[in-house]
Amino acid sequence: MSWVPVPEGCGFTLDNLPYGVFQPRSGGPRVGVAIGEQVLDLAAMWAGTPLGADLGTGSLNRFLRRGPREWAYVRREVRRMLETDDRRRFCERNLHRIDEVALLLPVEVADYVDFYASEAHATNLGRIFRPDVAEPLLPNWKHLPVGYHGRAGTVVPSGTPVRRPSGQRGPGDFGPSLKLDIEAEVGFVVGAPSTLGEPVGTGAFAEHVFGVVLVNDWSARDLQRWEYQPLGPFLGKSFATSVSPWVVPLAALEHARVPVPGQTDPEPLPYLAEKEPWGLDLQLEVLLNGRTVSRPPFRDTYWSPAQMLAHLTVNGASLRTGDLYASGTVSGAGPDQRGSLIELSWNGAEPLRLADGSTRTFLEDGDTVTVRATAPGPDGGRIGFGEVTGTVSA
Amino acid sequence: MSWVPVPEGCGFTLDNLPYGVFQPRSGGPRVGVAIGEQVLDLAAMWAGTPLGADLGTGSLNRFLRRGPREWAYVRREVRRMLETDDRRRFCERNLHRIDEVALLLPVEVADYVDFYASEAHATNLGRIFRPDVAEPLLPNWKHLPVGYHGRAGTVVPSGTPVRRPSGQRGPGDFGPSLKLDIEAEVGFVVGAPSTLGEPVGTGAFAEHVFGVVLVNDWSARDLQRWEYQPLGPFLGKSFATSVSPWVVPLAALEHARVPVPGQTDPEPLPYLAEKEPWGLDLQLEVLLNGRTVSRPPFRDTYWSPAQMLAHLTVNGASLRTGDLYASGTVSGAGPDQRGSLIELSWNGAEPLRLADGSTRTFLEDGDTVTVRATAPGPDGGRIGFGEVTGTVSA
Numbered sequence: 100m101s102w103v104p105v106p107e108g109c110g111f112t113l114d115n116l117p118y119g120v121f122q123p124r125s126g127g128p129r130v131g132v133a134i135g136e137q138v139l140d141l142a143a144m145w146a147g148t149p150l151g152a153d154l155g156t157g158s159l160n161r162f163l164r165r166g167p168r169e170w171a172y173v174r175r176e177v178r179r180m181l182e183t184d185d186r187r188r189f190c191e192r193n194l195h196r197i198d199e200v201a202l203l204l205p206v207e208v209a210d211y212v213d214f215y216a217s218e219a220h221a222t223n224l225g226r227i228f229r230p231d232v233a234e235p236l237l238p239n240w241k242h243l244p245v246g247y248h249g250r251a252g253t254v255v256p257s258g259t260p261v262r263r264p265s266g267q268r269g270p271g272d273f274g275p276s277l278k279l280d281i282e283a284e285v286g287f288v289v290g291a292p293s294t295l296g297e298p299v300g301t302g303a304f305a306e307h308v309f310g311v312v313l314v315n316d317w318s319a320r321d322l323q324r325w326e327y328q329p330l331g332p333f334l335g336k337s338f339a340t341s342v343s344p345w346v347v348p349l350a351a352l353e354h355a356r357v358p359v360p361g362q363t364d365p366e367p368l369p370y371l372a373e374k375e376p377w378g379l380d381l382q383l384e385v386l387l388n389g390r391t392v393s394r395p396p397f398r399d400t401y402w403s404p405a406q407m408l409a410h411l412t413v414n415g416a417s418l419r420t421g422d423l424y425a426s427g428t429v430s431g432a433g434p435d436q437r438g439s440l441i442e443l444s445w446n447g448a449e450p451l452r453l454a455d456g457s458t459r460t461f462l463e464d465g466d467t468v469t470v471r472a473t474a475p476g477p478d479g480g481r482i483g484f485g486e487v488t489g490t491v492s493a
Numbered sequence: 494m495s496w497v498p499v500p501e502g503c504g505f506t507l508d509n510l511p512y513g514v515f516q517p518r519s520g521g522p523r524v525g526v527a528i529g530e531q532v533l534d535l536a537a538m539w540a541g542t543p544l545g546a547d548l549g550t551g552s553l554n555r556f557l558r559r560g561p562r563e564w565a566y567v568r569r570e571v572r573r574m575l576e577t578d579d580r581r582r583f584c585e586r587n588l589h590r591i592d593e594v595a596l597l598l599p600v601e602v603a604d605y606v607d608f609y610a611s612e613a614h615a616t617n618l619g620r621i622f623r624p625d626v627a628e629p630l631l632p633n634w635k636h637l638p639v640g641y642h643g644r645a646g647t648v649v650p651s652g653t654p655v656r657r658p659s660g661q662r663g664p665g666d667f668g669p670s671l672k673l674d675i676e677a678e679v680g681f682v683v684g685a686p687s688t689l690g691e692p693v694g695t696g697a698f699a700e701h702v703f704g705v706v707l708v709n710d711w712s713a714r715d716l717q718r719w720e721y722q723p724l725g726p727f728l729g730k731s732f733a734t735s736v737s738p739w740v741v742p743l744a745a746l747e748h749a750r751v752p753v754p755g756q757t758d759p760e761p762l763p764y765l766a767e768k769e770p771w772g773l774d775l776q777l778e779v780l781l782n783g784r785t786v787s788r789p790p791f792r793d794t795y796w797s798p799a800q801m802l803a804h805l806t807v808n809g810a811s812l813r814t815g816d817l818y819a820s821g822t823v824s825g826a827g828p829d830q831r832g833s834l835i836e837l838s839w840n841g842a843e844p845l846r847l848a849d850g851s852t853r854t855f856l857e858d859g860d861t862v863t864v865r866a867t868a869p870g871p872d873g874g875r876i877g878f879g880e881v882t883g884t885v886s887a
Contacts, residue, residue: 209645209646210644210645212727213724215724237722237723238664239661239664239719239720239722242664242665242719243661243719243720245720245723245724245727246724246727247642247724247726247727248641248642248643248644248727248731249642250604250642250810251603251604251645252603252810252811252812252816253689253810253811255689262689262690262809264808265692265808265809266807266808267633267636267637267762270632270633270636270759271636271759271762273763273764295647295649295656295733296656298659319808322808325633325636326633326639327723327724327725328631329631329639329721329725330609330639330640330641330721330725330726331721331723331725331726332641332724332725333606333639333640333641333642334804334805334807334808334810335808337642337805337810338808338809338810339689339809365664365665368661368665368667369667370667410728411731413659413660413728414658414659414660414713414728414729414731414732415656415658415659415732415733416644416646416647416728416731417646417647418646419646422646
């Protein structure tokens with residue numbers, strides 16, 4: 100137990116200690132750790148040291164670059180500070196109420212990669228777009244984690260308004276997207292870089308990946324549909340990707356580890372094989388204008404986070420501090436477990452009925468979408484990821 | 494004429510003055526301008542000023558962020574220094590022979606986008622992969638500049654060895670790529686950023702784009718072929734993209750401007766229309782192991798650089814200093830104007846005969862590929878782009 104009060108149901112416990120970047124009312128941005136409804140200013144805790152300088156900046160990157168040993172050291176120290184009374188007075192002076200600070204983008208994103216790792220999601224899209232074909236998955240899907248690069252420069256912090264993008268909706272048809280959608284995803288933040296030419300095996304996952312964020316990869320389905328052949332999504336995605344302000348460290352997710360399901364037909368190639376289970380049992384929740392519309396289970400994802408990383412680097416591509424890779428839309432088998440509106444409304448054919456009596460196929464101006472998640476922690480507790488939210492503007 | 498000797502045929506003239514980042518034998522990296530066979534240390538020329546601090550770093554980014562007025566001011570000043578004797582003594586102390594310094598990556602790349610703007614290239618690939626279809630271009634190709642995001646973290650400076658990537662070549666088939674290829678391209682470096690949500694029209698091109706580099710976007714055709722459905726190229730491209738060390742400023746290319754060809758069926762949508770001709774008459778040359786194998790003409794490219802930029806941002810995607818976008822493979826209509834081996838060897842069906850009697854379909858270990866280019870300058874002179882080169886290792 101921490102001496103900082105953690106309200107019942109709050110996921111920012113002593114077993115979690117997620118990292119973010121915040122700006123208090125006075126002073127510049129700095130790295131902090133959330134506990135209960137407050138954030139501890141880590142730059143202040145290590146003031147006057149090189150580590151303090153790395154923590155007193157507008158992103159986690161300089162801290163992340165220090166690597167796993169330093170991540171473990173800081174986590175241990177922060178836990179001790181918040182658990183024992185040794186430095187309580189000093190800590191109390193450097194705690195801020197989260198609702199009184201600005202939460203910024205936690206990471207300066209280097210490269211952003213988006214995968215397509217949920218079998219239910221890929222199957223649903225196959226059924227929607229190729230209804231006449233018996234096998235909804237494309238031939239490569241179970242052989243490799245399909246992925247592509249997105250735009251790092253338009254990854255924005257939770258709360259950033261999302262302007263409805265304009266573009267080509269078809270031949271000669273230009274205007275605002277009529278099929279603006281969400282994608283509820285889980286993102287992985289790379290902390291320690293790797294060397295060009297040297298693949299990062301599944302076993303080295305925890306040496307490079309620091310932690311986990313929630314991602315909403317806003318998508319304009321009409322723009323995407325017209326543009327994506329043969330080089331993949333571009334403007335249908337690049338206008339905005341929202342991420343949650345808190346990065347939950349892998350170290351907080353030991354109790355959330357689960358084996359990935361299936362993977363027997365075909366067996367993964369050796370470079371994708373895993374000794375340890377590295378799926379994660381995150382329970383996502385998607386809210387539209389404050390009402391829950393879906394509960395996607397990340398544990399059902401076909402490809403594990405370590406497999407995605409191994410695939411991403413098997414050609415020798417190097418990792419940089421700040422690389423972000425996301426799972427792609429998380430969907431489960433049930434109709435109430437789908438992580439996108441194109442699935443929830445079956446591409447508009449089955450409008451979603453909201454609590455206020457209105458219906459939705461895709462997003463309307465003014466709609467607010469929130470994705471949140473929790474995972475199992477020690478002693479039956481829950482690790483909270485906070486939320487990623489955004490409101491559509493015209 | 495400059496008092497610095499510029500040998501006959503050297504494209505680094507007083508009308509060019511390209512920017513790069515170099516490291517002399519002693520001292521850190523800094524920004525320089527090439528003239529003849531030498532490079533002028535700009536950090537030294539502005540030592541002790543804020544501009545000098547921005548020029549005394551390992552990339553052009555801080556200088557680029559200053560925007561078009563400052564670019565014009567520095568260009569004017571450098572030209573005066575190299576043209577008149579006013580500061581000759583001081584300049585001479587800060588000139589280095591190019592062959593005695595290390596040339597580094599000129600730009601810290603923010604986002605990297607690759608287009609597909611050459612009609613001849615897209616047509617050739619359509620004929621190779623869809624020989625039974627009458628129309629080789631996909632339906633969207635003449636409506637919009639097709640493009641996608643590549644990996645910014647593996648953009649490497651000219652001269653970096655390129656390790657042959659391994660990956661999935663087909664179902665269950667893992668190993669080194671057997672179809673390693675080149676793509677001779679022209680790249681555009683964004684200097685001044687733009688605001689999220691605000692498209693950059695074709696008329697604002699020169700307010701954001703600083704200059705031009707040569708690009709070799711190495712490609713593993715077998716990996717790409719198996720992975721690219723439905724989200725586009727990923728590992729087939731992300732192992733390495735080489736760029737030339739010198740960025741030729743737009744200001745040096747006034748005489749190289751030409752209208753783009755065609756674009757009547759269909760007419761471009763209003764956001765892609767251009768008042769001024771902004772095609773560029775770059776003559777590329779591709780050399781394999783020192784022998785010319787192709788001369789791709791950039792002036793025949795269907796989509797102009799300003800149209801690519803307008804398309805990239807029409808959905809509101811913002812630009813950052815250091816964004817790099819490339820044209821895609823530059824190919825002309827003639828068989829000796831093709832910018833990739835997949836076209837030159839017609840996907841291996843027509844091996845290329847080299848000067849030493851050997852043949853090539855795709856690249857072999859030890860092969861060195863060089864792309865160079867020139868463009869028209871004032872008074873019948875030629876603006877040189879230098880070269881981008883790389884050797885394949887096993």
